Amino acid sequence: MSAARVRFAPSPTGHLHVGNIRTGLVNWLFARKAGGAFVLRFDDTDTERSRPEYVTGIRDDLRWLGLTWDEEAFQSERADRHAAVVETLKAEGRLYACYETPEELEYKRRRQRARGQPPIYDRAGLTLTDAERARLEAEGRHPHWRFRLDHEDIRWDDLVRGACHYESAHLSDPVLVRADGTLLYTLPSVVDDIDMAITHVIRGEDHVVNTAVQIQLCRLLGGTPPTFAHLSLMTDVGGGGLSKRLGSVSVADLRSDGLEPMAVNALLARLGTSDDVAPVTTLDALADTFDLGHFGRAAPKFDPADLARLNARLLHGLDYDAAKPRLAALKADGGPAFWDAVRGNLERFADVAEWHAVAFGDVVPRADAATDAGFLRTAAEALPEEPWDAATWSTWTGALKAATGRKGKGLFMPLRLALTGQPKGPELAALLPLIGRARALDRLRRAAADGAADRAAQAPTRA
Ligand code: GLU
16 A cells, blocks of 8 residues: 555635644644655635635644644645646536526525425536526526536445445535636545545545545546545534634634643544543654544544643643753743742743742742731741751741741741742742742741731721
8 A cells, every 4th residue: 555645734714723723633643653644735726715824824833733744735726737627527517507596596495495305406507408508698697517426325434434425316416616717625625635646534524525525526537535534523612613713712822822732732632532631742652642543423522621731731741851942942941950849830831930030030028917927037037047958948947837836827828928929839848949048038028027017007096
């Protein structure tokens, strides 16, 4: 068998959203696992709606995710080839001219439904005489062109859905050429799949009906139909279609939201499969265990909360060497001890800048309870001399506990608020040596002063 060749074929008529990119990713992983080629094909036959900025956006999204492509193609550059095939099909009588307006077609469908018949096109265009056609064109009508289907049982073995078949007699002859002469996606896709020697077409299940038509068209054009795999479409957590919410889950949004591209990949590669979602750090590792056979028929749910959790897990497991260049770019490289102290608290990588300021910069120390002022002064006085290490925290708090009788939250929370300005965060045992004695002393004193000022403000005034 020849090496696998797959294509990801977005139409550059909008931004990629998680549904599109899942298809792209699955194609990429399939090609990688099979040692084959991944072709990026822009299905840009809709010249009205296709835009160069969407082409750029799609490339940027793919690069951000690491989904490199081996070849790139534009359907619009193959228009002559498509037009030649259209002429051949017309000459062979497989494309026939139809003149109905959308309203007339709708009327026909309504009548069919009222009679209990399926709303299948009645092939009226096929029986027109030359004189009738001339009269319709004299009225100013331009024909659209339908593909005359051979009525047969079209079968294929779908790598996700298993054995599939369609009675083409149950389908309307599909329109392949619009009245303005532009082509619908159906024919260029088949021609290009043949010419580009595509072996596997992996796409969303919204294309299943197209597949029946495309298999017939492919054979008619002398091609061997590729192997098909149709993925169940993702829904949102409520079970609603994701496509209705394009804006809320575009890939560009995920990127600007600061998510890790591998979190997106690791989730989308496993959604809808029997495999566990895990914080996998490389595409190759995802490809190693990738298997189309693990995808099921049920519609997987895309939950942004799952993505956020996976993102955090990836960061928690990221080692210093991998983080270093990114820390440097944020001017937040505090060395391995700093990274190890804070990574477990990150939800987004950029959060690290805030902890860098806590460890090495300036914070606004907090004292929530006015009654903590005295305790904080004692804490400042009890700060051990440097050098500090991981044991300093317990030495210091042990002494404070003995001296003040405070314990648990009453002991630790005022210290945390004073030292970091926040009620939650990394282990203070790890953070304290990074903060160092000078900053710690300053923060404790400032927090104590704030607490005392608070107490003065709250003290009842006597007349
Ligand atoms: N341009 C089509 C789409 O975006 C491609 C479908 C296919 O993969 O054949 O839906």
